[in-house]
Amino acid sequence: MANRNIKVEIKEKLHDGTLRSNLERFSEQYPTARAKAYANVESIEALRDDLKDMKSYAVAHIEELADEFQASLEKRGAKVFRAKDGDQLKQQLMEICRENGVHNIVKSKSMATEEIKLNDYLEQQGLHVKETDLGEWMLSVAGQHPSHMVMPAIHLNRKQCAKFFSDELKEDIPSDIPFMVQTARRVMREEFLKADMGISGANFGIAENGAIGLVTNEGNARIVTTLPPVHVIIIGYEKLIPKVSDASKIMRLLPRNGTCQRMVSYLTLIDGPTPIIHEKNGKMVEENKKVYAILLDNGRLKAAHDPVMKEVYQCVRCASCLNVCPIWSTVGGNVYGHIYSGGIGAILTGLLNSLDDFAQFSDLCIGCRRCTTVCPGKINIPDLIQELRNRRVAQKGLSLPEKLIFQKIMTNRKLFHTLLRTASIGQKPVKSGKFIRNLPLFFAKMTEGRSLPTIADKPFRDRTNDLFKHNPASPKMKVAFFSGCNLDFVFPQTGESVVKVLQDIGAEVVYPQDQNCCGKPVIGAGDLDTARKLAKKNIEALESANADYIIAACPTCAETLEKTYKELFVHDPAWLKRADNLSKKIREFTSFVEQAYEKDKRLKVTHGKEKITYHDSCHMRRSLGIYKEPRKLLESAAGYDYVEMNGADQCCGMAGSFGMKYADLSVQLLNRKLHNIKESGAQTIAVACPACMMQIGGGLDKNAPEIKIKHIADVLAENLSD
Incomplete structure (x- = not known):
C-alpha cells in the first residue's frame, strides 16, 4: 500500500460511469428498503441496544x-x-x-x-x-x-x-x-x-x-x-x-x-x-x-483489551455503514486500499495492519455520522477513526505545513487574524463580488464546479461597537456570541443578523474579542496538544464575559465548545471543571431562538410567495440532534413558503479541509445536493452552518445563481422591524 496514490485512484473512480451509476442507485434505494424491512419492528x-450489550459483554x-x-x-x-x-x-x-x-x-x-x-x-x-x-x-x-x-x-x-x-x-x-x-x-x-x-x-x-x-x-x-x-x-x-x-x-x-x-x-x-x-x-x-x-487473532485480542478500540467488536459485518456513507457510495470500496472498506474498514486496517496504512485513507471519513444512525452495534465509527488519528499523530507527529499552521499561526490569535486581514486585500485581483470564481495555475482545481467565498473587507469583530449600541435597555439575559472563524471573517453580515435576532428576543449581546478558532480543524487532524491550547484561551475569553448563555451560530463550534472541550481535559481535573461549567452555557443559535419564539408564541406557520427549503448540516443533525427547530423557524418566517427537499440531511461535501484536499470528490457530493435543491423548486436554500453556506453557496454561484442561500439568522433578521 505504500506506493499508492489515493487521489489518482479516486479520480479514476469518479470517471467510471458504470461504478458511479451502480453505487448511486443502490445508495438511493437502500434507506427505503431498510425501513421497509423494519416496518413491523416495535x-x-x-x-x-440488546446487540450492543451482548457484544460488549x-x-x-x-x-x-x-x-x-x-x-x-x-x-x-x-x-x-x-x-x-x-x-x-x-x-x-x-x-x-x-x-x-x-x-x-x-x-x-x-x-x-x-x-x-x-x-x-x-x-x-x-x-x-x-x-x-x-x-x-x-x-x-x-x-x-x-x-x-x-x-x-x-x-x-x-x-x-x-x-x-x-x-x-x-x-x-x-x-x-x-x-x-x-x-x-x-x-x-x-x-x-x-x-x-x-x-x-x-x-x-x-x-x-x-x-x-x-x-x-x-x-x-x-x-x-x-x-x-x-x-x-x-x-x-x-x-x-x-x-x-x-x-x-x-x-x-x-x-x-x-x-x-x-x-x-x-x-x-x-x-x-x-x-x-x-x-x-x-x-x-x-x-x-x-x-x-x-x-x-491477527490483532484482534489486542483490540479487545484496548479501552477505546474494543468497541469495534460490536460490528457484525453487515456493511450498513458503507451503504449510507457518501464517500463509499461515490467511489466504491477499492480506493480504501485494503480488504475492509469504508469507515469501519479504516478502523480495522489500523488495528489489523498498521497506523501508516490507516493514515493513507483515514480522512476519507468526513465525519458526517450517517453510519452511526444505522449501525446495529451502535459503533461510533467517526470517533474511533479520530482516536486512531490522534494516536498516529502522537507517534509520528504532524507534517511541517500542519505544524506551521496549527502550532505557530492558529494559536497566535493576533498573527492568525492579521494574516486573514492581509488575505482580504490580497484576494482582490481574483475577487468577483462575494466570490472567487476562478483561480490561476495549479489552484484552478479548487474552483472547478464551485466558487470560493471571499474574506470580508471588515470582519465581524470590527463591527461590534455599532451593533451593541442597540442592546436592549432592560435585557432579559446576557449572551456572549462565539462567532467562529467563518462568521467573523467570511460572513460577518450573518454575524450581524445573529446579534439582531438575539437582541430582538431581549438579550444583551457581548463579544469577547480574545476568542479564537474553536479548534475543530486542529482536533480533526489529531493534534490534541495544540487543541488544548486553543481550548484554554477560548475558555478564558468566554469566562471573562460572565454571560448567562454562550451562543454559537455554527453547529461545529457549538459541538466543540459543549462536548469536545470536556473530552480534551478528561485527565486534567481543573480544566475539566472549567470546560464543564462552560458547556452548560453553550447554546446553538436556532434551537435557542426557537425556544424563545415558542415562549412568546411567535411560531405560527405562514405562507409566502417565495419557496424556501432547508439543508441539515451533519454536525447539526447528527451530533447535536437539532433538526425540528430550524424548520419551525422557517415555517413561521414571513414571506416564505417552506418546502422539504429530498436528502436534506445528506452531506454537502465541505467537511472542513476535506473539501479542499479532495476537491473532485467534494464537488461530486455538492452536485448531489444542488440537484436536490433544484428539484425542490425553492428559490432560497436556508442553512444553519456557515461551512455549508460556503460550499453550497459556491456551488449555486457556479451552477444555479438564481437560487439564493441564506443562514437562518439572515432569514429571521429580514422579519425584524428597523
Whole structure:
C-alpha cells in the first residue's frame, strides 16, 4: 500500500460511469428498503441496544468465550487451533491439507481469508482453490478485491460480469442474469463434487455449544460445509458470542441491515462432525467428516483489551455503514486500499495492519455520522477513526505545513487574524463580488464546479461597537456570541443578523474579542496538544464575559465548545471543571431562538410567495440532534413558503479541509445536493452552518445563481422591524 496514490485512484473512480451509476442507485434505494424491512419492528433502538450489550459483554470476556467455544467444539469431535496471525494460520491449514491429502478446495465467502490473502498462498502451494460465492468468484477471475463486505461485486454491472464469465469459461456468455446464475451453478457443481476440503468463515460462533452460524442467500456455503469430507472454519475472535439465544440478537438485525431482508434464504448452524457418504479407495463409505476450526487473532485480542478500540467488536459485518456513507457510495470500496472498506474498514486496517496504512485513507471519513444512525452495534465509527488519528499523530507527529499552521499561526490569535486581514486585500485581483470564481495555475482545481467565498473587507469583530449600541435597555439575559472563524471573517453580515435576532428576543449581546478558532480543524487532524491550547484561551475569553448563555451560530463550534472541550481535559481535573461549567452555557443559535419564539408564541406557520427549503448540516443533525427547530423557524418566517427537499440531511461535501484536499470528490457530493435543491423548486436554500453556506453557496454561484442561500439568522433578521 505504500506506493499508492489515493487521489489518482479516486479520480479514476469518479470517471467510471458504470461504478458511479451502480453505487448511486443502490445508495438511493437502500434507506427505503431498510425501513421497509423494519416496518413491523416495535423498537429498532431496543434491538440495537440488546446487540450492543451482548457484544460488549463478549469482548469483556473474550478469552473465556474462546476457551468455552474450543472446549464445546472439541467435545463434539472437531479440532480447534488458534492462530496469532495470518502466517501461523496458513501453516496450520497446510498441515491439515497434508494430513488429509487435500488437492481441491472450495470456499465460501470469508473476509478473514481475504484479510490474510489465503487464496494466493494456497495456490502458491500447488492447491486448486475455487471461490463459490458468485460475487467472490467473479472478482477472483477479474483479479479484484471485494468492494463491499456483504455484496463484494456490487460495483460491477451485468455486462462486466458476463465478460468475466466469458473470459473464465472460454465461451460467449450473454449478459442475462438468470443465465449467468445457471451457468455458475453448472460450473460450481463440478467444483463441489471434486473438492477434498471446504473452507468457510462464520457470521458468529457460539461458545455455549461450539456451533457456528452462516448467514447466506446463495446456498453455496451450505454445500461447502457439508459435501466435502473435510471442513475448515476460519473465524475471528470478534465473532464469538456467549449463548445460543444471543444468535437471535444478531439475526434480528443483520439481514435487515445487510440486505434489507427480514430473514435470509439460508441460516446454517454447524456444531461439529456429521456422517457423510463419500468415495474412499474406490468404495463408497460412510464416516464422520472432519471438522477443524481456526480462531484467528491477527490483532484482534489486542483490540479487545484496548479501552477505546474494543468497541469495534460490536460490528457484525453487515456493511450498513458503507451503504449510507457518501464517500463509499461515490467511489466504491477499492480506493480504501485494503480488504475492509469504508469507515469501519479504516478502523480495522489500523488495528489489523498498521497506523501508516490507516493514515493513507483515514480522512476519507468526513465525519458526517450517517453510519452511526444505522449501525446495529451502535459503533461510533467517526470517533474511533479520530482516536486512531490522534494516536498516529502522537507517534509520528504532524507534517511541517500542519505544524506551521496549527502550532505557530492558529494559536497566535493576533498573527492568525492579521494574516486573514492581509488575505482580504490580497484576494482582490481574483475577487468577483462575494466570490472567487476562478483561480490561476495549479489552484484552478479548487474552483472547478464551485466558487470560493471571499474574506470580508471588515470582519465581524470590527463591527461590534455599532451593533451593541442597540442592546436592549432592560435585557432579559446576557449572551456572549462565539462567532467562529467563518462568521467573523467570511460572513460577518450573518454575524450581524445573529446579534439582531438575539437582541430582538431581549438579550444583551457581548463579544469577547480574545476568542479564537474553536479548534475543530486542529482536533480533526489529531493534534490534541495544540487543541488544548486553543481550548484554554477560548475558555478564558468566554469566562471573562460572565454571560448567562454562550451562543454559537455554527453547529461545529457549538459541538466543540459543549462536548469536545470536556473530552480534551478528561485527565486534567481543573480544566475539566472549567470546560464543564462552560458547556452548560453553550447554546446553538436556532434551537435557542426557537425556544424563545415558542415562549412568546411567535411560531405560527405562514405562507409566502417565495419557496424556501432547508439543508441539515451533519454536525447539526447528527451530533447535536437539532433538526425540528430550524424548520419551525422557517415555517413561521414571513414571506416564505417552506418546502422539504429530498436528502436534506445528506452531506454537502465541505467537511472542513476535506473539501479542499479532495476537491473532485467534494464537488461530486455538492452536485448531489444542488440537484436536490433544484428539484425542490425553492428559490432560497436556508442553512444553519456557515461551512455549508460556503460550499453550497459556491456551488449555486457556479451552477444555479438564481437560487439564493441564506443562514437562518439572515432569514429571521429580514422579519425584524428597523
